[in-house]
Amino acid sequence: MTTTTGRAAGMGQPTATGRFGEFGGRYVPEALVPACAEVEEAFRAAWADPAFVGRYHDLLRDYAGRPTPVTECARLSEELGVRVLLKREDLTHTGSHKINNVIGQGLLTVAMGKRRVIAETGAGQHGVATATAAALLGLSCTVYMGELDMARQELNVFRMRLLGADVVAVRSGSRTLKDAVNEAMRAWVSEVDTTHYCLGSVMGPHPYPWMVRELQRVIGDEAREQCRALLGGTDPDVVVACVGGGSNAAGTFAGFVSGSARLVGVEAAGGSAVGRGVPGVLHGMRSLLLQDETGQIKEAESISAGLDYPGIGPEHAYLAGTGRAEYAAAGDDEVLDALQLLARTEGIIPALEPAHALAWLARSARDGSVPAGSTVLLTMSGRGDKDAEAVMGILGGSAARP
Amino acid sequence: MSAPSRRGVALEAALRARRDAGAKLLVTYVTGGLTPDWVDYLQVMVEAGADAVEVGLPFSDPILDGPTIQEASARALALGTTPTGVLGALAGREQPVPLVVMTYYNLVFRAGLERFAGRLVEAGVTGAIVPDIPLEESGPWEQAAAAAGVAAVLLAAPVTPDDRLAELCRRSRGFLYGVNLMGVTGERSSLSGSAAALARRMKAHTDLPVVMGFGISTPEQAAAAASDADGVVVASALVRAVLDGASVAEIGDRVGALRAALDRG
Ligand SMILES: Cc1ncc(COP(=O)(O)O)c(C=O)c1O
Numbered sequence: 074m075t076t077t078t079g080r081a082a083g084m085g086q087p088t089a090t091g092r093f094g095e096f097g098g099r100y101v102p103e104a105l106v107p108a109c110a111e112v113e114e115a116f117r118a119a120w121a122d123p124a125f126v127g128r129y130h131d132l133l134r135d136y137a138g139r140p141t142p143v144t145e146c147a148r149l150s151e152e153l154g155v156r157v158l159l160k161r162e163d164l165t166h167t168g169s170h171k172i173n174n175v176i177g178q179g180l181l182t183v184a185m186g187k188r189r190v191i192a193e194t195g196a197g198q199h200g201v202a203t204a205t206a207a208a209l210l211g212l213s214c215t216v217y218m219g220e221l222d223m224a225r226q227e228l229n230v231f232r233m234r235l236l237g238a239d240v241v242a243v244r245s246g247s248r249t250l251k252d253a254v255n256e257a258m259r260a261w262v263s264e265v266d267t268t269h270y271c272l273g274s275v276m277g278p279h280p281y282p283w284m285v286r287e288l289q290r291v292i293g294d295e296a297r298e299q300c301r302a303l304l305g306g307t308d309p310d311v312v313v314a315c316v317g318g319g320s321n322a323a324g325t326f327a328g329f330v331s332g333s334a335r336l337v338g339v340e341a342a343g344g345s346a347v348g349r350g351v352p353g354v355l356h357g358m359r360s361l362l363l364q365d366e367t368g369q370i371k372e373a374e375s376i377s378a379g380l381d382y383p384g385i386g387p388e389h390a391y392l393a394g395t396g397r398a399e400y401a402a403a404g405d406d407e408v409l410d411a412l413q414l415l416a417r418t419e420g421i422i423p424a425l426e427p428a429h430a431l432a433w434l435a436r437s438a439r440d441g442s443v444p445a446g447s448t449v450l451l452t453m454s455g456r457g458d459k460d461a462e463a464v465m466g467i468l469g470g471s472a473a474r475p
Numbered sequence: 476m477s478a479p480s481r482r483g484v485a486l487e488a489a490l491r492a493r494r495d496a497g498a499k500l501l502v503t504y505v506t507g508g509l510t511p512d513w514v515d516y517l518q519v520m521v522e523a524g525a526d527a528v529e530v531g532l533p534f535s536d537p538i539l540d541g542p543t544i545q546e547a548s549a550r551a552l553a554l555g556t557t558p559t560g561v562l563g564a565l566a567g568r569e570q571p572v573p574l575v576v577m578t579y580y581n582l583v584f585r586a587g588l589e590r591f592a593g594r595l596v597e598a599g600v601t602g603a604i605v606p607d608i609p610l611e612e613s614g615p616w617e618q619a620a621a622a623a624g625v626a627a628v629l630l631a632a633p634v635t636p637d638d639r640l641a642e643l644c645r646r647s648r649g650f651l652y653g654v655n656l657m658g659v660t661g662e663r664s665s666l667s668g669s670a671a672a673l674a675r676r677m678k679a680h681t682d683l684p685v686v687m688g689f690g691i692s693t694p695e696q697a698a699a700a701a702s703d704a705d706g707v708v709v710a711s712a713l714v715r716a717v718l719d720g721a722s723v724a725e726i727g728d729r730v731g732a733l734r735a736a737l738d739r740g
Pocket residue numbers: 169170195196197198199273274275315316317318319320321322378379380424426427454455456
């Protein structure tokens with residue numbers, strides 16, 4: 074096994090100021106500095122405390138349904154000529170990997186003596202997960218969501234309200250995920266004493282990119298052991314996951330980064346921060362961002378509300394720079410095709426977000442850039458129920474492509 | 476590269492002189508590019524007694540601004556406003572008081588710190604407020620600004636502990652900006668309870684001019700907020716009036732009323 078160990082190539086702790094290479098940091102107004110420092114200190118202590126970590130893993134097991142299986146996809150593998158294994162985050166309670174993060178941050182909220190959480194959401198999965206953890210732990214919860222996303226993800230809005238959360242429509246800017254983050258940060262400043270900001274991906278100011286990756290690394294840690302059991306002690310050749318902010322990908326990569334697997338993150342073509350972004354500062358972090366030549370942030374555009382974000386977590390920007398991971402993009406049409414392909418070959422309807430990773434895999438297997446016979450682990454970050462209505466709207470009655 | 480033309484009124488010296496002469500400082504704000512004639516609003520603010528004017532360089536994602544300045548920023552951007560356009564307009568008219576830009580770090584970072592500072596100097600701007608970089612991240616910008624002769628104004632918040640406050644006082648240039656409340660910019664019906672305590676703590680730490688801002692809307696609030704500090708910033712209340720269609724003369728009257736209230740004490 075070739076190893077690229079050591080801090081530069083691995084996924085260790087960021088520097089004391091929260092940097093991964095040049096990326097990361099804590100670019101927040103003075104009023105939020107003490108709160109970010111408090112979260113960092115609390116998480117550092119909690120993550121080193123066996124009682125906290127034990128409670129987190131107990132809840133992941135007994136409440137969220139972990140470990141999630143790795144599913145061998147015989148018919149899809151035959152179709153693509155590569156051996157496809159899916160890490161089934163879609164089978165968790167609430168239907169996506171977001172639950173891993175919110176169970177951790179929910180417990181942290183309690184440990185910090187706070188009784189309230191706020192969150193941003195795009196697809197609504199993080200909002201639903203946060204509302205769920207809040208209900209479980211007896212916390213009050215407000216979720217900020219772009220007006221456009223509320224229309225695209227009506228079902229999730231209803232689920233959040235059913236779970237007792239307030240959902241606040243964000244009407245500024247592009248009315249999507251980026252604006253929901255803006256509004257959540259504004260709200261946090263005014264209630265920072267009593268409220269924890271439960272950020273949903275590996276983005277934002279330090280310690281969030283690191284903390285959320287740690288809370289998601291259970292995906293990669295489980296998958297590595299499961300793959301080794303299936304593959305006679307070796308890692309897959311390729312490990313691929315979709316990237317919005319990048320939390321399911323970061324959690325997956327964390328399990329494989331010290332091995333030799335090729336790591337691939339797939340962004341939405343209309344939100345490809347690695348492909349078309351340049352370094353900048355937004356939402357508390359320095360990272361790669363879609364922006365114009367004067368520094369105004371551009372609006373991402375994607376069929377998938379969860380990938381509709383003009384940036385990427387700073388650790389991904391760093392991994393792209395070192396070359397340890399590579400980042401590709403998938404467009405709306407091939408994503409819809411991939412969604413249907415998985416549905417019909419495996420009986421699994423994926424969310425639109427992981428359908429991006431599938432689309433990349435289908436394309437790469439067909440053009441040979443993932444060689445025939447390769448073994449590929451793909452993180453199935455969420456199930457497709459939330460998107461069924463939107464996809465139905467696009468495909469109409471003809472969801473029966475050849 | 477052309478040599479900077481070095482115009483503009485030095486921020487700290489001007490504010491100290493006014494303060495030491497016994498005046499309470501009035502800093503007003505206008506979003507650059509908000510209307511085609513936005514420089515006229517700036518001009519009338521100066522004529523009505525502002526001691527310095529903050530000019531907002533609108534940013535797409537203003538996380539420390541409430542609805543009023545968000546709306547103003549969005550409107551200015553929809554009109555095609557760019558930093559170059561705003562600074563070009565400022566360069567066209569020499570002002571008798573210091574001009575300070577307020578913006579977010581990405582616009583500075585994207586331009587390049589040295590280049591951005593150089594552009595401010597060319598436009599006659601002598602100070603800059605960048606509220607989304609705390610002490611831990613602002614060092615490079617402070618250095619670039621200092622090298623160009625621009626005062627990098629730092630901000631203190633009600634939750635800033637004393638050791639950080641001392642550091643802010645040591646590093647801030649021009650003045651020290653006290654954020655009255657835990658929250659975003661925007662009009663408020665009453666002055667924040669945290670304002671006076673922060674102002675007194677700031678005054679106890681520094682001889683720099685101490686100016687309080689966020690939520691100061693009326694002449695009475697301005698006078699009250701200034702009583703424990705050296706002066707105030709009034710922003711959203713004026714921007715709201717412009718958004719609602721106030722004429723240049725009406726903005727002049729409002730600034731005049733703020734001036735009078737501060738002078739009465
Ligand atoms: C199912 C699913 N996958 C992926 C994402 C993207 O988030 P991240 O890149 O943080 O994993 C989302 C976000 O809403 C999601 O719902």
